[in-house]
Amino acid sequence: MIFIEVALDLPLNTLFDYQCDEATPDDIGRRVKVPFGRDEKVGVILNVKDHSTLPLDKIKKATTLWRDVPPLSEEILRLLHFTSHYYQHPLGPVVLHALPPALKKTNDWQAPKKRSKAINVAVTSAPQLNLEQRHACDEINQHDDEFRIWLLQGITGSGKTEVYLELVRQTLGRGKQVLILVPEINLTPLIEQRFQARFPATGMVSLHSGVGEKERAQRWIDVASGKIQIVLGTRLAIFAPLDHLGLIIIDEEHDSSYKQAEGMRYHARDLAIMRGQYNAIPVVLGSATPSLESWWNAKQGRYQLIKLTERAHQGATLPDIQLIKANLKHDSPTLSLEIIHAIEERLTKGQQSLIFINRRGFAPVLMCNQCQWLATCPDCQTRLVVHRRQQRLRCHHCNYQRPIDHHCRQCHSEDLTTLGEGTQKIEESLQELWPKARILRIDSDSLQSKSWATQIQDIHAGEVDILVGTQILIKGHDFPKLTLVAAINVDSALYSSDFRASERLFTQLLQAAGRAGRGSDKGQVLIETAFPQHPLFEALIDHDYQRFADNELEERRLFGFPPFCYQALLRGSATELSPLQQFMREAREALKRLSYEDITLFDVVAPTLHKIGNKYRLQLLLQCHSRPLLQQALSQWSDYLFTHAPHSVNWVIDVDPIDC
Structure with a gap:
């Protein structure tokens, strides 16, 4: 008799024995269908043995052993064991997390009838790298056959992506595969097009939750079969079955999206480092504003620091950052006069402007002026956000929603008002000020009904005058005609009890500022704040990440916060x-x-x-x-x-x- 130990997607810290006489040691990592209670489940074989400590009458027989797709490799299983141990999560759910959803179903795998079409892009040649970019590539390539962690800290617009492309080219030339992680799905179309344009004959796929189930499974199988040389994806792609991995790149390594927020709370950046160590390959962490943990590791010599201090575009310089006084009165105009005048100037010149406010919806509060009643979510005890265009109140935490109240639920008064503003209210105010301007709002609500790739093309083509958006809009995008960025309602982070709030705010504002003036025209950044003397803003004005990071690290050392614990x-x-x-x-x-x-x-x-x-x-x-x-x-x-x-x-x- 042959027995197998099977990992199942159950919240139990145990494996399950089944009889499977056809199994061999080569089947470790393969999918198997097994009976469980009155149902059947898909599991993964982690061990094949000739005995079991359980009584034979208690051991059920496996229903189906699938050999239709490649098994999880020894290296991936090692990474999954580490993930389970380090993040204190049951091994079964961790192992099953590495499979695409379609391969975790009990029916036999069927390939999609229609494969997604490849994106047709014009082939581009590599531009001449500047001295800093060339130095970065040479340094990393000198150690291409050993595990090292490289922190590539480049100012916004310094051409980090061109460094990635050159490193990928050299890695492919050695017959190795490349894994590139980006923090969010919305960043994949642009970077995917750039890589496809540079490497048109190279097999490349993107892996993220936005890909349909069958298509995602087929891409995973293509990777496991060795047909793919470049994998681009979000955090889930860290478990991509690449057997000949030669380089891992983590773009925007500071981004909190790399940390899983539910279930198994792993950090893809940290697992990428472990995977690099297992494979003895370089890991490149790229960011204009590295996480303080990564910055501290570089200062301690654990990571190798490489800086890009100049913008890659010929003649492009960092934008001027100016602080403007925030008006805290509830009845004050949505936009300050300084911002209005700056937008007017850009409209006259045919340039683009961006209003950054990290709050979607029309307004965050609906209040009764008579009794101060607030519209709150019954399931979360938090305030409902007003979405006036849809005439709905929504909870952004549990997605509870209802029609907008037209009278107070406490005193029944009709004297209701909204407080604060979100992207929709800013958009409405801009339309009132400039009815003929082409205004585009970008947030998670607008992206549900529109193609982000199409919107990016419109922005590049100059078919948009004013952009309004949340943090989706400030990450990794290069809009040459954008010369003005205005950030409003930024002070709330300074009141937070989270010791990382200042770091997040500095990162967001420097990333937002980095969108301005990336072409030949000089950029300008306006930031509304009631605290212009705050050290965070003083460092921001000078684009001085190092000053901010070192000051913040000293505070964390005094209070005993990470990375000092x-x-x-x-x-x-x-x-x-x-x-x-x-x-x-x-x-x-x-x-x-x-x-x-x-x-x-x-x-x-x-x-x-x-x-x-x-x-x-x-x-x-x-x-x-x-x-x-x-x-x-x-x-x-x-x-x-x-x-x-x-x-x-x-x-x-x-x-x-x-x-x-």
Whole structure:
């Protein structure tokens, strides 16, 4: 008899034995269909053996062993084992996460009848690299056969993508494959076109959740079969089955989108580093504003720092950044006179302007002027956002929505008003000021009904005069005719209790500023703030990331925050508050009994949003100055949590959390 150990997508920290006489050691990593209770599930074989410790009458037979697609490789399985151990997540769900959804279904795999058409782009030749770009490529290529982490810190517009393209060219020339990660789906069309134009005869696919299930599975199979040399994708592409990997590039490495926010809370950037180590290959982390963790690692010599200090476009310079006083009165105009005059000047010159406000919708608050009642979400206890064009109130956390109230639900007054502004309100104000201007709003609401790739073409073609958008619009885009960026409502981050809020704000503003003046015309940046003397803005005006980063690191050192310690969060949620509170208290006491004196254990607290989707939330923070010691404690603690957590409570350990 032959037995197999199977990983299943279940919240259980165990593997399952099945009988499968046709299995051989070569089938490790293959998909298998097995009975489970009254149902059937798809699992992955992790071991093949000739005996089992379970009684034979308790072992069921596997239903189907599929050999229609390549198995997960030994290297990928090693990475998945590490992911499970480090992020304290059951191995089964981790392993199944590496498969595309279509290959996790119990029916036999069927290839899509129609494959997506390749994008037709004009072939481009490589431009002449400047001295800094050439130096970066030469430095990295000198160590192409060893594991090194390169932090490529280039100012916005310095041509980091051209460095990537040259590194890819040389890697392909050695017969190796390349993995390129970008933080968001919306960034993939533009960078995919650039790579296809440079390498038209090279097999390339993009992997992200926006690809249809069957097409995504077929692309995954093509990669596993060795037909693909370049994989471009979001964080899920870190598990792409590349057997001849020679280079990993993480673009915008600072971006929080690389951290999975639900379920298995892994960080794709950090897993990329582990994968680079397994394969003994270089890993390139690119950013104009590196994460403070990466910056600290570079200062300590763990990462090799390479700087690009000049804009790649001939004659392009960094824009001038000017602070303007924010008007905090509720009845003040939506846009300040300085911004209005600056936009008017660009319209006269035929140049483009961008208004950056990181808040979608029309307004964040609907309030009664008589009793100060606020429209709130019944399931999240947070305020509903006004979407006036759709005449809806929406919760941006659980997606609850209802028609806009026309009278107060408390005193029944019809004297209702909106407070604050979002992208829709800014768009409306701009249309009132300049009825003939071509205005384009870019946020997650507008992208649901329009093609982002088409909109990018319109912007490049000069068919847009004014852009209004959230952070989607400020990441990695190059619009040569854009010369003005105005950022409004930015001060809210300075009130945040999250110690990373200042870092996020500086990154966003410097990224936004970097969109202006990337061509031959000089750029201008206007930032509204009530705190012009804040050190963050002083560094921003000088485009001085290093000054900001070093000051921020010194503050974190004084307060003992990462990267000077290591953190983990126990996050719990439940529909009833009482059992959740009891579980969190007992979990805290269980960790205290483990007697790790070097681990600081904080009190159980509610996060800023203590209720989302009709579920209460609590969290428990622990931190330690030793990563191995913290991991040891978490491993013991998670064993207790798996066996003692009530079914009514959902919990997850978030290692290296990015929001506390």
